[in-house]
Amino acid sequence: xxxxxxxxxxxxxxxxxxxxxxxxxxxxxxxxxxxxxxxxxxxxxxxxxxxxxxxxxxxxxxxxxxxxxxxxxxxxxxxxxxxxxxxxxxxxxxxxxxxxxxxxxxxxxxxxxxxxxxxxxxxxxxxxxxxxxxxxxxxxxxxxxxxxxxxxxxxxxxxxxxxxxxxxxxxxxxxxxxxxxxxxxxxxxxxxxxxxxxxxxxxxxxxxxxxxxxxxxxxxx
Amino acid sequence: xxxxxxxxxxxxxxxxxxxxxxxxxxxxxxxxxxxxxxxxxxxxxxxxxxxxxxxxxxxxxxxxxxxxxxxxxxxxxxxxxxxxxxxxxxxxxxxxxxxxxxxxxxxxxxxxxxxxxxxxxxxxxxxxxxxxxxxxxxxxxxxxxxxxxxxxxxxxxxxxxxxxxxxxxxxxxxxxxxxxxxxxxxxxxxxxxxxxxxxxxxxxxxxxxxxxxxxxxxxxx
DNA sequence: GTCTATAACCGGATAGAC
DNA sequence: GTCTATCCGGTTATAGAC
Numbered sequence: 001x002x003x004x005x006x007x008x009x010x011x012x013x014x015x016x017x018x019x020x021x022x023x024x025x026x027x028x029x030x031x032x033x034x035x036x037x038x039x040x041x042x043x044x045x046x047x048x049x050x051x052x053x054x055x056x057x058x059x060x061x062x063x064x065x066x067x068x069x070x071x072x073x074x075x076x077x078x079x080x081x082x083x084x085x086x087x088x089x090x091x092x093x094x095x096x097x098x099x100x101x102x103x104x105x106x107x108x109x110x111x112x113x114x115x116x117x118x119x120x121x122x123x124x125x126x127x128x129x130x131x132x133x134x135x136x137x138x139x140x141x142x143x144x145x146x147x148x149x150x151x152x153x154x155x156x157x158x159x160x161x162x163x164x165x166x167x168x169x170x171x172x173x174x175x176x177x178x179x180x181x182x183x184x185x186x187x188x189x190x191x192x193x194x195x196x197x198x199x200x201x202x203x204x205x206x207x208x209x210x211x212x213x214x215x216x217x218x219x220x221x
Numbered sequence: 222x223x224x225x226x227x228x229x230x231x232x233x234x235x236x237x238x239x240x241x242x243x244x245x246x247x248x249x250x251x252x253x254x255x256x257x258x259x260x261x262x263x264x265x266x267x268x269x270x271x272x273x274x275x276x277x278x279x280x281x282x283x284x285x286x287x288x289x290x291x292x293x294x295x296x297x298x299x300x301x302x303x304x305x306x307x308x309x310x311x312x313x314x315x316x317x318x319x320x321x322x323x324x325x326x327x328x329x330x331x332x333x334x335x336x337x338x339x340x341x342x343x344x345x346x347x348x349x350x351x352x353x354x355x356x357x358x359x360x361x362x363x364x365x366x367x368x369x370x371x372x373x374x375x376x377x378x379x380x381x382x383x384x385x386x387x388x389x390x391x392x393x394x395x396x397x398x399x400x401x402x403x404x405x406x407x408x409x410x411x412x413x414x415x416x417x418x419x420x421x422x423x424x425x426x427x428x429x430x431x432x433x434x435x436x437x438x439x440x441x442x
Numbered sequence: 443g444t445c446t447a448t449a450a451c452c453g454g455a456t457a458g459a460c
Numbered sequence: 461g462t463c464t465a466t467c468c469g470g471t472t473a474t475a476g477a478c
Contacts, residue, residue, distance in 0.1 A: 012445085033468085033469055033470080034469070034470060034471080035469070035470090043446075043447085044446065044447045044448065045447095045448095045469095045470090045471090046446080046447070046448075046449090046471085046472075046473085046474095047445080047446050047447070049470095049471070049472075050444090050445065050446075051445095054470080054471085055470070055471095107335070107336060110335040111332055111333075111335040111336055112332075113335060114328070114331040114332040114333075114334060114335045114389075114392070115328065115332055123393065168335075169439070169441070171335070172344065172441055180439065183439075184435075184439040187435050187438075187439075188435065188439075191428075191431065191432055191435060194428060195428070198424070198425070198428065201424060203419070203422060203424065204419070204425075207412075207415060207416070207419065210412065211412055214405075214408050214409065214412060217408075218390070218401065218404075218405040218408075218409075220390070220393055233461085233462095254452085254453060254454080255453070255454060255455085256453070256454090264462075264463085265462070265463045265464070266453090266454090266455090266463095266464095267455080267456075267457090267462080267463065267464075267465090268461080268462050268463060270454090270455065270456075271461060271462070272461095275454080275455080276454075
């Protein structure tokens, strides 16, 4: 799954991913056949399976690659924006923006996500490294906030789940250019930011402490 | 998709569902082939496709049937329990309990759910009737609560989504008998009930009004 | 031990005959 | 409304080349 040392023909692997992605983008994931991918890469069908366990696994490789673009986009916001709501919304919109060309491929990933044990699911062990890097980005959104220790520890993970929810919304969004989702992200992020501030109020601090404790007890990864 | 009038050979349709479900329960959804189902029903493989668009569509029929059992279980709690948290938890646990034998089949439904346009998705137009009946049950959980009008109107839908979240957790739960999920439902429902009460506080009423308005604006069905 | 090629297998789905 | 014949595409087995 990893491109470890620059061995002889990772070139082949990379070539396959590149070709597969172009084909997926052109024709869609379902429409593109393994035979097609292999042929375009100058390989026999079976050969592709030496490099990738399944068609879905090709998507994962590519998903990892797109994180780099996401990071670059997010970096810009995190270095300039100070408002919490806008930082959160910015991180999420950066993710969506970068993923926009891969909208249909993202659907495939989310279909897999519903299958908890699938290695390619965002919730799986195998995805941990990538997920952690994304959670780290959420943590950076909170830079400069004065927060209760337990809350500060748990919040990035909760924000990551919030982002997953936004992505699910995006996948359902039929509005032109998914404009509706982007507006929703702005407004929902503002709500979340408000909620984070409100959680500091005495009336709510008991509640939020308890909520955090429960999420910690029933965590899923 | 509906069993409308008791026409000639709905019998066949029913027979197929019965057989398919037994096979799914015995061997799992993936393992069971259309050929097997058709053979067991005394039909040719292609014939089954006259009655059902796909293997997945068989699950939907069956899911509708299981609602009746869920309703009966939920009814009992709703008629006897007065505490809000327990009513919500009870409704959800009734759903899970009834679905327990169909755990693996439920995974199939959720995998489909991630594909927004799939007719069998719980979010789809086609599922509206069933979804509405489930939302209605959530509304009944709130009987006896004094709530703001807008909140009262929107809350059942939000609680339904909360239930979807709990079901997703259940699908990931590896603990024996999914005991962890049942405890989580209890505690999370208590949090939700508390939150509903808190939302009446002056400090929060503005926030909750705004949240409801946003959810209304960006609703998905 | 790393990689490739060929030839199947298997099961979901479809076309069209009856 | 049911069947037969067939397609199609993901996947696997096998056999080897470098």
